[in-house]
Amino acid sequence: MDTFELYGIDALLTEEERDIRDTVRDFGDKELRPHVATWFDEAKLPARDIARELGRLGLLGMHLEGYGCAGTTAVSYGLACLEMEAVDSGLRSLVSVQGSLAMYAIHAYGSDEQKQEWLPGMAAGEKIGCFGLTEADFGSNPGGMRTNAKRDGEDWVLNGSKMWITNGSIADVAVVWARTDDRIRGFVVPTDTKGFSANEIHQKLSLRASVTSELVLEDVRLPGSALLPGAAGLAGPLGCLNEARFGIIFGSLGAARDSLQVAVDYSLTRDVFDKPLAGYQLTQKKIADMAVELGNGMLLALHLGRLKDAGSVSPEQVSLGKLNNVRKSLEICRESRTILGANGISLEYSPIRHAANLESVLTYEGTTEVHTLVIGKALTGVSAFG
Structure with missing residues (x-):
């Protein structure tokens, strides 16, 4: 049983959401996961080829309406981000920047001519x-x-x-x-x-x-x-960032889920003092604690996704989700690495790669400090920014 089974997550999803999740997971497992350690090691990514495949699946700008975009729910988009980041944060970043930053900016603030010129090709992955x-x-x-x-x-x-x-x-x-x-x-x-x-x-x-x-x-x-006619002032770019941060709330959990599963699988096959590592109380405590944080993070993500689909999620709530889920996911990746011992520093196993990636995710699109102060202002009514 994995964490999401333990929490009964499937029962909280619609059939369409489960189908989208499973399609993205299958694509990631077959087409991306076999190569991702090499891409990471060599710092080379065939991004254009991958973008075309993602476009074929309808994942680019999938939560936008019209212009070749799929028009899915926010939750479906979040689940797709989770499955992409379960392979690698860099691949989820490709989806996020394309759909929630560049495409969203044109979709939300652009002229009809700009939308017609760029969005269909971007949705198809033909234009980056x-x-x-x-x-x-x-x-x-x-x-x-x-x-x-x-x-x-x-x-x-x-x-x-x-x-x-x-x-x-x-x-x-x-x-x-x-x-x-x-x-x-x-x-x-x-x-x-x-x-x-x-x-x-x-x-x-x-x-x-x-x-x-x-x-x-x-x-x-x-x-x-x-010129983007619909955006003036910082509200424009910050609105785009809020879209991308939402995807990170789900996406970061993918890195954590994959790391935890790798750690569990390893603990069952690694013998220490003539019994599986999984049979030791301290190992089970690590696994249980990580599962609780992962499951709680998923419940938070789904709740915020439902609010977003209802049109009622606030920027402060997105900050809360990004702050909690990235921070907890990074802790899970690091702890999972400890279960693997020395093998955990090898790219043969994913936790250290996920942890290294989440160091960036923790900082970009709003640092931990910024999101902490956003939440503090929401709770106290007093701004602590300079």
Whole structure:
């Protein structure tokens, strides 16, 4: 029996949600899992090939309506993220950035022309998107960004740089946020535009099965139609981040579930002092404690998913989910590694890879500290931000 069976999770899901989950799990087990340790080890990912397969399955922008998107429930999207991250956080990041950041930005804030031009190809995985918000000196404080957009007649001219951008060097389109004379605005930037370049970041120790890049914009001239008309101020990019954070609430549990299952399986086959490691009380305590945290995290994720589908989830609740589930999932991955002993540092087993990835997930799209202060403000009514 695994943790989700122990908690009776299947009974809380619809038949369609179970079917979507099982389809993504089957795809991950057959097409991705056999290769992921090599991708992580070599820091190389065939992202375009994978994106086309994900598009064929309908996973890219799956929770959006129209333009070739599947229009599923938020819970179904969350379950898909969980199954992708059970293989590797980098693969879930590919889905999240494509669907919940780049596609969502165009879907929520773009013009009809922008939606028609980009969304069908992105949903099919034929066009890759990235999301340019974070800068080298401005992560938790995006409002301090230096990237700027200046009017020049009917055109816009963008200058600046963005850092830690998933999919950046393979993207066909970048949603770039820049400071204007008025407010922070978003722009749809084809990556073949003169003055745009993307440099892949190497020597990472986390999210190695993911393409991470720096974007550089040097006098990038765009027509007025490149502006996202529906977004003005930080509310636009923060709305996109809230979408992606929701996927992480589910996704991080996938890394934890896989790590725990690997640890349980190992403990049953590893003999220590002439009996299975699983037969020792301390091992069973570790397994039971991890299962409780994993199951509780799943119940929280499902609850927030139902609220999101009802249109009533708040940003503070998403912060709570992201804070708890990533933090607990990272603890589960680390503890699972201890059950494997020295074998646990090998890429033959997944827990240390998942733990290394979750170190990034713990930080991106809102650090632990930021989400803690969001929750603190919600409870006290007093902002502790600078």
